[in-house]
Amino acid sequence: MGKTIAITGNTAAALGAALSRPKVIAAYPITPQSSVVEYAASMIADGQLQSSMVQVESEHSAMSVVQGAAMAGARTFTATSAQGLALMYEPYFRMSTLRLPMVMAVAGREMTAPETIWSGHQDTISVRDAGWIQIYVEDNQEALDMIIQGYKLAEDKDVLIPVNICYDGFYISHLYEGVNIPEQSEVDAYLPPYKQEHVILDPEKPMAVDPMTPGNLVMKYRKSHLDAMQRAFAVLDKADKDFGDQFGRYYGGTVEEYKCDDADIVLITMGAMSGTAKAAVDEKRAQGVKVGLLKIRMMRPFPKQQVAKVLADKKAYAVIDKNVVFGWNTGAVYMETQAALNQLGYKIASLPVIGGLGGADISLEHMTNVIEKLEKMNKGDDEQECYWLED
Amino acid sequence: MKEIRFHGRGGQGVVKAAHLIVDSAVQEGKFAHFIPFFGVERKGSPVFGYGRISDTKIDLKTQVYKPHCVIVMDDTLLDAIPVFDGLREDSIFIINTTKTLEELNLPDTVKKAAIVDASKIAIETIGRNIPNTAMLGAFVKATGWVSLEHVMENTDLLFGGKNPVATQTAYDEVKIYDLQGGK
Numbered sequence: 345m346g347k348t349i350a351i352t353g354n355t356a357a358a359l360g361a362a363l364s365r366p367k368v369i370a371a372y373p374i375t376p377q378s379s380v381v382e383y384a385a386s387m388i389a390d391g392q393l394q395s396s397m398v399q400v401e402s403e404h405s406a407m408s409v410v411q412g413a414a415m416a417g418a419r420t421f422t423a424t425s426a427q428g429l430a431l432m433y434e435p436y437f438r439m440s441t442l443r444l445p446m447v448m449a450v451a452g453r454e455m456t457a458p459e460t461i462w463s464g465h466q467d468t469i470s471v472r473d474a475g476w477i478q479i480y481v482e483d484n485q486e487a488l489d490m491i492i493q494g495y496k497l498a499e500d501k502d503v504l505i506p507v508n509i510c511y512d513g514f515y516i517s518h519l520y521e522g523v524n525i526p527e528q529s530e531v532d533a534y535l536p537p538y539k540q541e542h543v544i545l546d547p548e549k550p551m552a553v554d555p556m557t558p559g560n561l562v563m564k565y566r567k568s569h570l571d572a573m574q575r576a577f578a579v580l581d582k583a584d585k586d587f588g589d590q591f592g593r594y595y596g597g598t599v600e601e602y603k604c605d606d607a608d609i610v611l612i613t614m615g616a617m618s619g620t621a622k623a624a625v626d627e628k629r630a631q632g633v634k635v636g637l638l639k640i641r642m643m644r645p646f647p648k649q650q651v652a653k654v655l656a657d658k659k660a661y662a663v664i665d666k667n668v669v670f671g672w673n674t675g676a677v678y679m680e681t682q683a684a685l686n687q688l689g690y691k692i693a694s695l696p697v698i699g700g701l702g703g704a705d706i707s708l709e710h711m712t713n714v715i716e717k718l719e720k721m722n723k724g725d726d727e728q729e730c731y732w733l734e735d
Numbered sequence: 736m737k738e739i740r741f742h743g744r745g746g747q748g749v750v751k752a753a754h755l756i757v758d759s760a761v762q763e764g765k766f767a768h769f770i771p772f773f774g775v776e777r778k779g780s781p782v783f784g785y786g787r788i789s790d791t792k793i794d795l796k797t798q799v800y801k802p803h804c805v806i807v808m809d810d811t812l813l814d815a816i817p818v819f820d821g822l823r824e825d826s827i828f829i830i831n832t833t834k835t836l837e838e839l840n841l842p843d844t845v846k847k848a849a850i851v852d853a854s855k856i857a858i859e860t861i862g863r864n865i866p867n868t869a870m871l872g873a874f875v876k877a878t879g880w881v882s883l884e885h886v887m888e889n890t891d892l893l894f895g896g897k898n899p900v901a902t903q904t905a906y907d908e909v910k911i912y913d914l915q916g917g918k
Contacts, residue, residue, distance in 0.1 A: 348761065349758075349761065350754065350757045350761045350767070482796075483796075512796075514770070514771070514772070515770060515796050516796075518770065518771050519768060519769070519770050519796070520753070520754050520757050520768060520769040520770075521757065521761075521766075521767065521768035521769075521793070522757075522761040522766065522767070616796040617796060619793075619794035619795055619796045620794065620795050620796050620797050622794040623794050623795050703772075705797055705798045706797065707797050707798070707800065708795065708797060709800075
């Protein structure tokens with residue numbers, strides 16, 4: 345059943361990738377992701393990983409290299425953060441719209457300016473509508489496990505969409521904790537070699553890739569892409585179940601519910617802060633408060649049915665966003681949650697919360713403060729303006 | 736759960752020392768983690784880090800605000816950084832210094848002080864003023880939260896050389912003061 349050793353989140357991501365046996369890796373180092381690239385390179389140099397590592401001069405090139413390799417049918421891996429993702433945007437969008445499956449780890453970092461290298465979800469949130477599947481994880485184990493699951497999801501014939509595994513910079517990338525490293529044979533049993541069938545770039549059978557396409561066909565392709573996105577929910581649920589059966593760790597698929605069953609009020613979080621939210625829920629439950637946590641694992645596509653199902657009978661909820669939506673004075677997860685509930689006909693009191701930008705700490709006290717605001721709303725207080733988790 | 740706050744300067748090996756504590760705790764079947772917080776990444780700048788050791792899974796992903804233990808690897812930080820902030824009533828304070836207990840003038844919340852000249856031990860053993868592996872010996876003696884055997888084993892695995900000697904020497908030489916009844 346593998347062995348448990350202490351490693352960083354970046355090492356966990358690199359190991360998750362290595363266990364998935366990618367044929368090509370191309371990546372450019374950027375804080376806080378750098379040690380993913382270093383660790384992958386050292387595994388290849390030491391003969392522990394049989395992959396081609398392509399040294400590139402930028403993230404734009406990194407994504408372009410793996411795009412070519414994926415077009416030729418290879419399983420590929422890369423990783424980045426923030427400004428690197430921004431520089432990668434042009435081939436990033438083309439990767440998903442060419443419907444080439446792969447996994448890219450993102451050590452989430454705030455976007456500049458002001459100059460910052462620290463944690464945030466703004467980088468991946470800003471590209472949530474570039475056609476990729478986005479999954480956010482809470483700790484090092486989940487980062488490793490979801491990279492493996494990510495390939496299962498991306499390569500499924502009903503999906504064929506690249507996947508981002510997003511883990512908070514520093515709070516996970518540099519978090520050092522015990523992680524169970526699965527045996528290679530177990531991973532091989534779960535994730536067989538990838539055989540691409542829908543497109544293969546082959547010099548023996550020349551073809552033009554991505555020629556100028558008229559609008560009526562672009563419409564068809566986009567609709568087909570969006571339809572595939574909707575199929576990803578069920579595919580992730582199955583990938584999660586199969587993974588749990590194989591490795592003993594089930595994550596809940598698109599969302600994780602924590603003590604929601606009898607809850608009146610619910611916190612909604614994404615990523616590393618979810619752990620702190622669990623501790624806050626436990627603390628408040630010990631005081632008799634019926635509070636639960638809904639952890640959004642899949643942000644793209646957004647699991648509106650699952651979110652609505654959990655919130656349907658609740659009195660109030662708060663969404664804590666580690667990102668902002670300019671123009672709305674809230675974060676993206678709040679906007680999406682509201683859209684989901686509205687579309688499905690639910691009207692529930694809600695509180696938008698923003699915190700953790702640029703590595704600002706989201707403390708246990710912040711979380712309990714949010715729960716206390718929800719308790720007041722449950723007793724009839726009006727809905728609140730966006731609550732910023734400042735000092 | 737025990738919470739630890741680390742203070743040091745870039746180049747002193749704060750992160751690696753914390754990793755060795757986590758390695759040892761995990762090896763002993765406990766749960767442990769460490770979250771580093773760098774300022775600017777350069778030699779000499781103040782470095783912070785937050786560690787936790789627990790018998791149950793640790794969900795928290797935040798800084799440590801109320802430490803059970805504070806480790807200071809450079810005594811010049813005493814004048815620069817609020818190292819005593821948030822100390823619990825029964826906290827353990829571990830410092831690398833040539834100062835005496837009286838000269839340190841510790842706050843009343845410190846109930847156990849561990850004082851060691853880890854820089855001297857480091858220079859005499861590994862030949863460089865990198866006090867992290869010596870500080871581990873003081874940490875083990877003062878807290879007992881992980882075993883000396885595992886820390887030395889992991890120190891040897893990670894650094895080798897005379898580093899385990901530095902750990903053992905500091906373990907033997909550290910002065911522990913029980914301050915339960917006041918100074």
